[in-house]
Every structure is written in structure tokens, then in C-alpha cells.
Amino acid sequence: MEELAEAAGIPVRTLRFYRERRLLPPPRRDGRIAWYSESHLARLRTIAALLERGHTLGGIAELIAAWEKGRTLGGVAELLGVGDTLAAPWSDETPVVLTPQELAEYFGDDISPENLTAALEIGYISVDGENALHTSRRLLDVSAALVREGVPLAAVLAAGREVRCHVDAVAELFTQVVKTHVLGPLDDLPPEHVQRVSDTMQRLRPLAKDIVDAEMSLAMERRVRAEIEAWLLRQQSATRPGGGPAHSETRERPAPPGPPA
Structure with missing residues (x-):
């Protein structure tokens, strides 16, 4: 619990309060040890984002309950007070559920605890019961293609982390331009x-x-x-004698005649 609270940037007492309000699912128990996962951290970040937007804990609890009961995106949008108007997704990406065997078929020997941890941190995959949920069919196919071409999966994930930072900056720039010049104050x-x-x-x-x-x-x-x-x-340069830089050729001129003897 202390590690989860530190990762989320909240006090432990706040984390306990969220658990008491059933805003956070219980951890996996292994004897006296309670294990929290990336899904718990993602839930805490979602709660923080909704609080910043002015939602109450009661409203957030209702929203989470509706989500867990499988209500449609339109129903969730209705709880947020915007009806179905924002239900259309921005992204066309299709998530993919993969068994451990299918994940190994995609990446072979590159499947390692370190690479799985990196993929979880980036957000490429999340845990779905005993399976893995990849956030994007296109990203999955591109990553597998790069690995087949000889790029180590660790390098693919490191590049993906860098790309994520750059595209986030581009999205922020475009959003601010539209907000300032098209939409106005929200x-x-x-x-x-x-x-x-x-x-x-x-x-x-x-x-x-x-x-x-x-x-x-x-x-x-x-x-x-x-x-x-x-x-x-x-x-x-390698084909030149000595491998040095080429010099322009000049014709040697004869010396002028000396004074008469």
C-alpha cells in the first residue's frame, strides 16, 4: 500500500479512504502480503483527473460502478453530464487480447520480465485476467514487424517511449491552437x-x-x-588513395626563364 501511494503521489491515508469508499478494487492477497497492480495505479490516476475536473467522490464512485457493470460509453458520458455527444472515440485503434502463448508467438525470446514491465509502464499492454490486453492492433503489428527485422524489443519499447513524449507534445500544441482560435474558453x-x-x-x-x-x-x-x-x-572517401579528401587537380606551369647570363 505504501508503494502504491508513493507511485500515485498521494498519502497512504487517502488510499485507505478510497478503499473504504470502494473506489479502488481490493488487492491480490498472497498470505499476509497484498499485491497492487498497474490497474490500481491507473485507477488512482483516473480518480485524480476527475477530481481536478470538479467531480465529487460520490460522482466518481457512481461512474466507476457504472463502468464495472459494463454500461455503454454513452451511459458513462451521461453520468458526466454530456450525454452522448462525446461518445464518439477520437482514436480508431483496436485493442487486442493476447494469451501468454500468443504474446510469445509475436515476440519470441524477446519476451522478458524487463520488456513486459516497460510495455506496462508505457501503456502498450495491461493485464486482463490471465491474458494481456494490447492497446492497439497497429502498434502491436508494427512492433512485431520491427522485431522480425532484427530490432530488439527493448529498443522498440524505448523508441515507443520517446515517440509517446513527442506526440503528446504535438497533441497538446494542436489542442491549444484549436482551443484558442476555434473553440474559445471552455x-x-x-x-x-x-x-x-x-x-x-x-x-x-x-x-x-x-x-x-x-x-x-x-x-x-x-x-x-x-x-x-x-x-x-x-x-x-574510401575509394580515394589514402582515403583522404580529394583535391582539385592543377596543371604544373613551367618556371619563368631566368635572366640572361
Whole structure:
């Protein structure tokens, strides 16, 4: 419990209070030891985010209960006071449930406790009973393809962590631009305007994806061209005598005649 509270950045007494209010599921018991998982930490972060948005603990408890009972996203949105207007997902990613055997088939010997821990920390996978839930079919397929090409899974996960930081920054930039110049202030937004916000974001959704896709394509083109040019220069240097840089050839001119004897 102390370790979980430290990871979540809250006092232990707050964690106990959440458990008493049934906001947090009980831990897995192993004798006298109570084990908390990534799902408990994710729940605490969700609670913190909802509190920052002004929701009460009672409302959060009702929301969590509805989620655990399998209510639809529209029902959860209704509890949050926005009806079905925000029910449309922004992402098209499809989660994938994998058994341990299927996970091993994707990544082979690269499946290790260290790599599984890294994947959990990034958010690529979560525990679903005895199985693993990968957050994205596309990311799963790309990661497996890179491993098949010879990139170690640890390097794939390290790159994924870096990419996550960069795309979060891009998403924050685009969101602030839209909020400032299109939507305006969202504080104390009247309920009747929620639909307008949802419709606007859905119209802008493909624009954001096109910007990232175009910029990524151009950036890859620049980087690949630079790598090829550097390689060609190295090859050209290696074929010269001594491997040194080339000098422009000049024709030796005869010395001018000396004074008459």
C-alpha cells in the first residue's frame, strides 16, 4: 500500500479512504502480503483527473460502478453530464487480447520480465485476467514487424517511449491552437454548447492526423536523404588513395626563364 501511494503521489491515508469508499478494487492477497497492480495505479490516476475536473467522490464512485457493470460509453458520458455527444472515440485503434502463448508467438525470446514491465509502464499492454490486453492492433503489428527485422524489443519499447513524449507534445500544441482560435474558453461551458464542441473536434480530427502524417513523411525524407548522402561521401572517401579528401587537380606551369647570363 505504501508503494502504491508513493507511485500515485498521494498519502497512504487517502488510499485507505478510497478503499473504504470502494473506489479502488481490493488487492491480490498472497498470505499476509497484498499485491497492487498497474490497474490500481491507473485507477488512482483516473480518480485524480476527475477530481481536478470538479467531480465529487460520490460522482466518481457512481461512474466507476457504472463502468464495472459494463454500461455503454454513452451511459458513462451521461453520468458526466454530456450525454452522448462525446461518445464518439477520437482514436480508431483496436485493442487486442493476447494469451501468454500468443504474446510469445509475436515476440519470441524477446519476451522478458524487463520488456513486459516497460510495455506496462508505457501503456502498450495491461493485464486482463490471465491474458494481456494490447492497446492497439497497429502498434502491436508494427512492433512485431520491427522485431522480425532484427530490432530488439527493448529498443522498440524505448523508441515507443520517446515517440509517446513527442506526440503528446504535438497533441497538446494542436489542442491549444484549436482551443484558442476555434473553440474559445471552455470554462463553465453551457450544456447546450457541448454538442458544438464535439462536432468541431470531429471535423478537425482528420486535419490533425493529416498534419502529423505529412510532417512525418517530410521529416523521414529529410533524414533518409541525409543518411544516404553521408554514406555516399564515406564511400567516395574510401575509394580515394589514402582515403583522404580529394583535391582539385592543377596543371604544373613551367618556371619563368631566368635572366640572361
